[in-house]
Amino acid sequence: MRRVQLSVVVPVGKRVDDIESLHYDYRRGLDRCGITYEMIYVLDGDRDEGRKLAELRTRGEPIEIIRLGRSFGEATALMVGFANAHGAKLMTLPAYFQVDSNEFPKLLAAAADADLVVAHRWPRRGSRFETLRRSAFHGLLRAITRQSFHDLGCGVRIMRRRVAKEITIYGDQHRLLPVLAAQQGFAVREVEVAQSPQDDFRGRYRLREYVHRLLDLFTVFFLTRFTKKPLRFFGMIGSATFAAGALFVAILIVQRMLFGMPLADRPALLLSCLLLVLGVQLFALGLLGELIIFTHAKDLKEYKVADVIEAPGRRGERKGAAVPDAGAAARGPDFPGITKATSG
Amino acid sequence: MSGRRPGGEARSSARTAAGKHRQDVELSIIVPLYNEEANVRPLWEAIRSAIAPTGIAYEVLLVDDGSSDATLAAAAALPAVHPEVRVVKLRRNYGQTAAMAAGIEHARGRVLVTMDGDLQNDPLDIPRFLETMQQGYDIVVGWRHDRKDKFWTRKLPSRIANRLIGKVTGVPIRDNGCSLKAYRADVIKKIPLYSEMHRFIPAMASLAGPRLAEIKVRHHARRYGTSKYGLSRVYRVLLDLLAVKTIIGFASRPAGWFALLAFPALVASAASLAASFYRLVALDEPFSTTIAGIGVLFGALAFFLIMIGMIGELVYKTGDSREDRLSMLTAQRVAACRDAVLTEREET
DSSP states (O other): OOOOSEEEEEEEOSOOOOHHHHHHHHHHHHHTTTSOEEEEEEESSSOTHHHHHHHHHHTTOOEEEEEOSSOOOHHHHHHHHHHTOOSSEEEEOOSSOOBOGGGHHHHHHHGGGOSEEEEEEOSOOOOHHHHHHHHHHHHHHHHHHOOOOSOTTOOOEEEEHHHHHHOOOOTTGGGGHHHHHHHTTOOEEEEEEOBOTTOOOOOOOOHHHHHHHHHHHHHHHHHHHTTTOHHHHHHHHHHHHHHHHHHHHHHHHHHHHHHOOOSTTOHHHHHHHHHHHHHHHHHHHHHHHHHHHHHTTTTTOOOOEEEEEEOGGGGGGGTTTSOTTTTHHHHOSOOTTOEEEOOO | OOOSOSOHHHHHHHHHHHHHHHHHOOEEEEEEESSOTTTHHHHHHHHHHHHGGGTOOEEEEEEEOSOSSTHHHHHHTHHHHOTTEEEEEESSOOOHHHHHHHHHHHOOSSEEEEOOSSSOBOGGGHHHHHHHHHTTOSEEEEEETTOOSOIIIIIHHHHHHHHHHHHHHSOOOSOTTOOOEEEEHHHHTTSOOOTTGGGGHHHHHGGGOOOEEEEEEOBOOOOSSOOOOOSTTHHHHHHHHHHHHHHHHHTTOHHHHHHHHHHHHHHHHHHHHHHHHHHHHTSOOOOOHHHHHHHHHHHHHHHHHHHHHHHHHHHHHHSSOOHHHHHHHHOBOSSSOTTOBGGGGGGO
């Protein structure tokens, strides 16, 4: 097996700039780093860029092209790329200009003592509205996760293999990769880099995008805060709702008893019972969540061991047991069922 | 979430490779450490002077739970000099339960002892735990009968909590909060520990039906560092308790548990519907949408709960912490030799 220092994965999805000039730009940046690397383009479905990339390959560019059977989304494309990468470190690059490729060495240097490095384009061009939208998203994220990021939309990241192995993302979740990695206890760093002069994203956001970003936040909220304690979450909301309903009912009954207000034609009674019912339902969902956690605790192990330090003589005995890299072979470099074209 | 972890086979083969070594480690002492830099060395000295004279082959697992002080450095210096010490470093701070679970996972001994890293437990008690284990118990828990803590903020709440936990879980232990406990490794390694369950380990372990003993232990006042407990967690403990009750009481028959919850809703529904019918027919009053509506509402709730119970059955069937597996841990061959535990046959 080839052992390269860096595997570069480029997911090619809906948004693509001219792939040829992009490729040569990336090559220039990577050559500056003075390391061995491989480049893997993952086509998210049947895309025209496939032909141009194949052409590049026949011209001798050392790239690998993987085509997914249909469009799965950028995150899945990344995962497939990672599964086929051989490098000690993994780098993701977008299929469009974002970061000035002259900054790659700086990113790589920062990745030396971090598990994941994500680029932060700064200073950043863009309208005031875009800036506001961005800071609103990251502000909400900070409030939820207590993690501070500034540019999760940036597709330039460098990480250790271990990170990609432990974190499963799919669909649209590639933006959350740094958040989830930090959640798993990896050291995540944000590095300020210059924006590419060709980065010309001009607010093509539609309503759908906003909904998706909100759903992202929702996902993060649950993954980071409550997956292990469903009853604490549902139980708290449920008991509050139930208490409100019970209080309401009590007031109505007091009014009936002391002031003779008839109950039968009061919609308020129905409303308060609705609150009671909702409270019980939330509680029941929390209990169901606890059952799921209990019966699947093995698959949902919450802690990660960074290292086991022991006397030198004992090192070998626990090979694989302490586990950060156990099962490297299990995932293997090859994915069945993927159309794959490898250069020379 | 990492989801499913690859490499299950790699781990099981590692276990057999370590099997030879496991036989010569009899006792593993697991100590979760969180910001206890001043306590690490005294703790190790205390453990060594307590255990070494007994001649037992032992190891000490210091689990660094993402400390922000020099705890890790202090602990990591030990293994090179004292090969009995192993340090498990967690990636970040996960809490005491997770730290214990990590220690339990990496322990090689046949008996596992857990204790606090703050020197409030006395390692001199450990030999007595081992003696009790040898009498055929699977779990031995400590009881700090002479606690050196403040009465109003620590001792009284803990006494109330212990009563409550004992009542609800049916495992009456006088001191759930005492970390000094001993377990047979086969049993505790199969019990799922997560969230803040360390308080409920005996209750959770009761799923496997272990023989449980309680012995008095010494308790010292804290020498270094500050306490990480407080009163603020009462409601969380209550919710956790309810979760544990659900699990140990009904994990194997969730449909029954939820049907039980559905019963009052069903009664309320029937009563409301009957009342609205009675008003209409017997009292000749106008039809009350409100009362009939309440009847339908509670009926829907009962239906919902029963459906949730069915999902619960599905969850239980697809999970791996099932009772048929847990029962194997403590099943004994009564007719033959009394102390032969079925699961130990693999090892001989």
